[in-house]
Amino acid sequence: MKITQAEYVISAVGPAQYPVDGLPEIALAGRSNVGKSSFINKILNRRNLVRTSEKPGKTQKLNYFIVNHAFYFVDVPGYGYAKVSKKDKEAWGRMLETYFSEREPLKAVVQLVDLRHPPSKEDIQMHDYLAYFGHPVITVATKSDKVPRSKHQKHKQIIKKALGLQADDPFLIFSSLNGTGKDEAWQALEPYLH
Template sequence: MNVTKAELIITAGNKSQFPEMNKPEVAFAGKSNVGKSSLLNCLVNRKALARTSSQPGKTQTINFYNVQDEIRFVDLPGYGYAKVSKTEREKWGKLIEDYLCNRENLREVILLIDIRHEVGKNDKMMYDWIAHYYERVNIIATKADKLNRSQVQKHIAMVKKGLGLRPTDRIMAFSSVSKLGKDEIWSMLDGVIVD
């Protein structure tokens, strides 16, 4: 899709603020600082539609974006940020569950994993949880520009194994700096719109 229109619909702090389920949605999940907002911006050719930050734990709400009046991108709050209080963590869990377990128009769930590191405990938990509800989980291994090409392949294999991916799942490498993987991700998303 050639995106010329992308806008924030709502920053939702609870379920009552979620928009109507009348458009297909794609949700982006992942650890704080993994690059969710950067990926969203890259896909819609914008520098700062979704706020990015070197300070982890910035996005603590579910942000819904309208893309070209055809599809919604849903930026889920990041997890695994140590400085978050127990109350905030519980609030995060409830919000994310309210979204992921009840969203009939949710067509693909994308889980972002930092390509450089071993899969963390929180990543594995998040994957298992999504995989329990969804037949296919799409993994995007971010920050691929930090590795060279042969390392990228090696690390993709490492992430696959670390998460225990099923044959129905998909994995692709991405970089918001070099734009590696952007076209592949869009081919997948275009599939959501024509379905």
Template sequence: MIIRDAKFIISAVKPEQYPEGDLPEVALAGRSNVGKSSLINRLLNRRGLARTSGTPGKTQQLNYYLLNEDFYFVDLPGYGFARVPKDVKAQWGKMIGTYLDKRENLKLVMQLVDIRHAPSKEDVEMYQYLAHYARPHAIIVTKADKVARGQYQKHVKIIRQTLGVLPGTPIILTSAETGLGKQEVWDLIAKYVGV
């Protein structure tokens, strides 16, 4: 896929702020710091489009990026960040839940997990949620550059087993650092948004 044009549209916190129209949306979900914004930048070859940070919890709204006037990336707030007050956490959970549950434009959820860690309780909850609501989804394993190639399969197995990944669910290894997996992710996206 050739992305001629990518632009930030809006940070939404409630459904009234979601863009109007019926363009398809691809959402990126995952823990704070897993690499959602970095993956967006890598996929689009735009270094600073999605704000990334070493400080978890940077993305606190649903950030919409319009690509080629054809479809949107939706960068969801990261979950599982310990140093956030309980009420703020509950609000994020509700915000993400409302979006995943109700949004008809949503065609694919990419759930990101860090290759180095076994999925957390929240990762498992998110996965079960996607499976339960039968949202088309894929597991995107991030930061592959952080482990040796010979260790990939061991880590993927832990992720698959801990999440209880359904048979047939794509699992793609990526690195925003090296660009690993970029083509595979684009092929996946193309399949679901039909562009």
């Protein structure tokens, strides 16, 4: 995929702020420190389009980025670590439920998990949640540069088993450091971008 344009559009908290142009949307979901921002920057060949943060849980809204004037990446709040109040967590929950259950242009979800660790309870819940709403899910295991290549297959199997992935469910290994998996990610996304 040749990226000619990529820019931040809006941080939305509800349907009133969602873009109304009907372009396809790809949501990106994952634990707070799984590397969502780095994934977006790498796949779009941008250094700082999405600010990466040392503090997990910085994304608290649905952050829309338009790509090639043709589709959106929607960065959803990370789950897991964020040190936020119960009230804030409940508000996020409602915001995400509204988005995942009602958003017509949402075509697929990229769920990022950390290749180094078995999926967390929250990873499994999120996967089940997306399946419940019937969204196609592309599972991306990040930080592959931190796992010896000889162990990739073993870690991959642990993740697939924990998430209950079928043989034909899209799953790829990714590194925002060296670009491993970038082309495969675009191949997996391609059917949902039109």
